[in-house]
Amino acid sequence: MARRRFLQRPSAVGGLVVVVGFVAVAALAPLVAPDDPSATSWSLIRKAPSLLHWMGTDENGRDVLSRVIWGARASLLAGVVSVLIAGGVGVPAGVLAGFAGGRTDAVLSRVVDAMLACPFLILAIALAAFLGPSLQNAMIAIGVTAAPIFMRVARAATLDVAASDYVEAARAVGNPSWRVALRHVVPNIAPPVLVHATLAIAMAIIAEASLSFLGLGQQPPAPSWGSMLNAAQRFLTQAPWLAVFPGAAIFLAVLAFNLVGDGLRDALDPRDGGRS
């Protein structure tokens, strides 16, 4: 039922195709990329796109196309891993708050309020800078900062489910709380969490690109779209192609995840029309 609803939306299917394409390119980067993304050539500094180098070469004479392809790895990895971290922290906390209620809920909710009060990117930048710049730390920083929203989503969904008849019935029979939570609540909050996770990947890809753009993400010579844009900014007038392609890649990947997320929401969770 849900699958059919998803497949009926051309935009969602298109998004899914692009996502699969990016995943394939990232996974097969060694086979797909025409060149070694780190191979420098002092005679090919900042050459414009040509038949030999479709997207031109960068400030160290490296092939931009190959770097965009390898950059997909860093971006997708960062998107998925940081969302896993955020979900891994946020969802259990949300279920706990929603299910236990009372003081636990109040405390957890205030902590989440406090974290959400600090602007997302500012918190992520501060965390990433203080942990030290690396892709791994960028993922942790994004994951931690994104966790509170997961907590809210999971908590709201848990409250919904916990009020349902079968959960009350399971409780009435005398099942211990943890069991009811695991057997009945968790499976039922999956749809909204999944929808949010897909949209969160889109946001995490932008966040990783932003951190890398500030020099806080992927370290050289390994490419990431954000760090390529960082390097490109120095040569905006002399070599504009350096800025165009990595940015277009981010845009496409993020757009695709957003389309898939929207499609999933309409298919799984048709009540909520808007996006917040």
Add this chain to the structure above:
Amino acid sequence: MRRLLTAAAFCLLAGSAAAQGTPSGTLHIALREDADMLDPTLARTYVGRIVFAGLCDKLFDIDQKLAIVPQLAAGYEWSDPKTLVVHLRPNVQFQDGEAMDATAVKYSIDRHMTMQGSFRRPEISTLDHVEIVDPLTVRLVLKSPSSPFLSQLTDRAGMIVAPKAAETAGKDFALHPVCAGPFKFVERVPQDRIVLERFPEYWDAENIHFDRVIYQPMADTSVRLANLQAGSVDLVEQIVPSDVAAVKRDSRLKLAISNALGYYGITNNVGNGARAETPFGRDKRVRQAFELAIDRTALVQVVYNGMFLPTRQAVPPDSPFYVPQDQPPPRDVARAKALLQQAGATLPVAVDLLTPNSPDVRQAAEVIQSMAAEAGFDVHINTMEFASSLDTAQNGNFQAYLLAWSGRADADGNLYSFLYTGQAQNYSHYSDKTVDALLDQSRAVADVGQRRDLYAKMDAQADQDLPIIYLWTPKNIVGMTAKLQGFRPVPDGMIRLQGLAMAK
């Protein structure tokens, strides 16, 4: 628009004024970043020193050939190798009207030595105490003979602050500094501008041809260039090499290029904690191989359009302490590989290169990484903001550190603290008796030629051990409107306002 009109208006005025000798108009200077505290005792940044050049005169200054010339001092003599007698310029006033005399000089130097958080104390640590001889003479008594001591007084340690103002303001002196320089402090809007206004009672007032100076931090290189081209700033303290062509193309602009005092190099961890316990830290042949893997000329060509100077020394060629015969070895990958084999290193040799997070330095690190790979090194670049990279280096959490030093007028300021056993900036924890002895001897000797020979001997030893692989000498590339006249390019990169004037 209004700014352009006023600019045009004051150009006209400045033209006629320069002819008559009365100062007028405003000079807009773009800086690469914002200055830190405007207190000569507490300040740390390079750009802060540029602002001080307008605000605070020093006992001594350096000229274009790096010779020491008197500024607030009228002259000096060494009455013995440990005693420096400084004669002060008469009739000099601070910007609040207080007299600049021996008491003020003693006050300022004592302040540098004792104030909490002073960054000057390590610079003048050889000083024992200051004596007032008469109102225009002070005697500086050192703990031990030190030929480089005088050159410290050409920088912030030689700046004299107004005692009454400093005493009243205490730690807040930086918010409204009072000195004896050509311009007095008006206001500061952090990250936006620092405004100074001509001090009419300045002792050298006839060489000052502007009413106001406004320093504006512009971190982005293209912003600096765009503002210079648009005429909204008159002088840009640093133009990056990739923008040099654009300035040269513009007939309304001109450049003044000089070698800087400092260097860029790779500081290698040879004894600073556990990270030194690697073939790279333990065996000098591995470091020699690393040096031979680097093509300095190509490196400078790729990153700086060939504008900077490949070097193997801590001092620029302009320095009297430069050793002409000590030239960088040409790249030799075969010999590098042979050296690695002799050292019995397992390939690839991993090297962790700590790199401050500025785009050009990061690019240089990537070039080094690529060059070293061909000789059998696997360089891992670890970028970090500058402040924390220093902290990391201090704690020994690195193998190699791509570090720049802004440089001091005397070679001692580029060498002693970096190479002498146990010194503060010796991140490498290099320790060699010969090098220590030669550095000490050079401090005790006054003759420049003799000191250079001692440094040449020291270089020979350090080139073998390679605690630091010197890579290139940067340049001060100052861009300005073609109408600006009288700019003196001094290697320290400071912008001296004396003599600067706007022509028609």
Add this chain to the structure above:
Amino acid sequence: MRGSLGGRVAQIVPTLLLVTVLVFLLQHLMPGDPASIMAGEEQDPQLIAQIRAELWLDRPLPVQYLHWLGNVLRGNLGYSWRMREPIAHLVAEKLPVTLQLSAMAFCIAVAIGVPTGVIAAVRRNSAWDYLATGVGLAGLSTPNFWLGIMLILLVSVDLGWLPPSGYVPLSEDWRQSLATTIMPAFVLGNAIAAVLMRHTRSAMLTSLDQDFVRTARAKGLSEGRVILRHALRAALVPVVTLGALELGTLLSGAVLTEQVFSIPGFGKLIVDAVFNRDYPVVQGVVLVTATLYVCLNLAADVLYVLINPRLRGA
């Protein structure tokens, strides 16, 4: 109603207290010794010890926290380590710049987002709807800083219409000021426009479906009148409150936008502070933004209740 609002106000106190704990811990998360970082190039041990004592870094953490909190409550956010400038002064200096940018961005966002949302809802499932939805999604998916770079390339480098970056204050020259801020404001407003468009669309769809709109139609009012006078007015209620919440997004977005356009605002202040390890500034700025955000949240709640007649009785 009064009770629930009072409850909301009471709730922000623990939230803000937690924010202070969070902000304080942020500094202590980082590796390395702030005193030695402050000591800079010449690592003098005596100096490091002095700095440590001066900043209370040699006391236990809870003592440091209470000391700092006490100062904050007395309105003293501390001093910038780097410039020795009071942080309250820095905030007062930089906030107006970002507020100007945000206000312009918000106007742009409303000007784009609300009309397209209305059109998309009224012409539901038409080509217009798909176009508006698609453009909105594209706006959401464009990284701010990349859009900024592309605009600089196109508008400043190629066409030479606007200065590529820099900032002139409104008080100095309003025309120059607008010229330097219009591009970054557009970049900032773009993402918000997409969000507003989506909210407007769904709120309009809901209100077009409601009885009072049907009644208005039945009375024979013209369609334009029905849409503008009745449906849109009802739809604007959630849009206005959600819009207020987007100001938080604006502050976040300003960080990179100000970086790209070299605008000396709040975002640039915090990025520079992070990179220079000027912790008191980071703490102060995060605290101020969080407080602003919490208060805006509250204001949005109040606004929602005030303009929504149906909730007034509840």
